[in-house]
Amino acid sequence: MTTQPLTIRSWPRAILHLDADAFFASCEQAIHPELRGQPVITGKERGIVAAASYEAKARGVKRGMSLMDVKKVCPEAVLVPSDYETYSLFSVRMFEILRRFSPDVEEYSIDEAFVDLTGLRRKFHCSYGEIGAQIQAAVERDLGITVSVGVSLSKVLAKAGSKYHKPHGLTVIPGRDIHRYLEKLSVEKIWGIGPNTAAFLNKLGIGTALEFARTHEDVIKKHLSKPYQEIWCELNGMSVYPVVTESKSTYQSISKTKTFTPPSTDEAFVFAQLSKNLENACIKARRHNLAATRLIIFLRKKDFRDIGIELRLNRPTGYPAELFDALREGFRQVYQAGIPYRLTGVVLAGLMPENRVQFTLFDDMARIEKMAKIYHSVDELSARFGKHTVQHASSLPTKVQTQHEGARGDVPVRRGELLKGENRRQRLGLPMLHMKV
DNA sequence: TCTGGGGTCCTAGGACCC
């Protein structure tokens, strides 16, 4: 193994990690005061728990639990459908509040953020821990939700801090006290260490985060790859992960998958699912003005093993019509008759900005322009009347078994301002159109 | 978490070239 030097950022740094408590459920409680103090569960539309308020957690409700089971453990639970648009709004507001304290805010996920506080003690005339307390208080006051906060020398330590005490915790881990927090933390609880690596470390006789951090650097380098060497540094108070301020504007890949229960052996049905995956992935790619150079197709068997194939595209594209031949060919190679599949998936990879796509002598310009026009219209129709107002014929066989799409949207809008596509179309009594290309 | 959906990054190994 070649060992490359790791970049240690100038330190000590002061990194804050903020993690909203039971975020979706908390948003619901903030908007509906009558729900405060009650066991609230979101995810009604999917039939499984997306988020559970602490009142619900106290009664044994867990993420991913089926709503049937919820009824058993907690009959008085209040079930609501997930309302991502509202949660996104809360999220945006939360990040705005953080930026009042520091410009260096990383929007890590809808309910988590890192903030680089390094050097701000003078400005606020107080310790980093007190800045953390102010941030926590500001979010809780302005948004009506509680958050847990960790402050330490690195992202990994800050994350351990925010997790140390929840909900509404504030944990500061100064360098001199790192060992006190790590000795009680088992190695698989460290951010970035999963079950596999944890098992491996256990075999080396490393069970706690402290044992990991105290392991000699040479041993770490001998047995572990770069990501784990970095975690090792971070645990020892040396910051290697920067707080990334730029909001992620582009994608490396876009994927769409669909699980169907029970698993199916119906070739037409399975292909139609895949076809719909492809359409959905392309819709998203076009929304971000991206074109794919590689297409990955995969099927998941009953035993959760995936088989798939990666195809190189001769022209970067975001148009399903240009991809169906590849999709069919890939499917033909991967699909085995008689085997039940439980999931189909499509990944658009090697994405590049649409306007940078080069044309070759062999491209049929007339056809490409026509395609662009057609999809431009399709996207407009979808924007007006809802997703899948126009659909490719090969996606049709999903309709025998289809159900709603998860309510999800990248565009934050005011509550009640618009209904999600499928609903809206039904509400307006619009017909479904099918496109044959 | 007997398993939903959407992502990222890293590494080993093969192909190919000089």
Place this chain on the structure above:
DNA sequence: TCTGGGGTCCTAGGACCC
């Protein structure tokens, strides 16, 4: 033709995260 060394690019697959 064979041999060896070294670099680059790509792909498959692993591992992890929210």
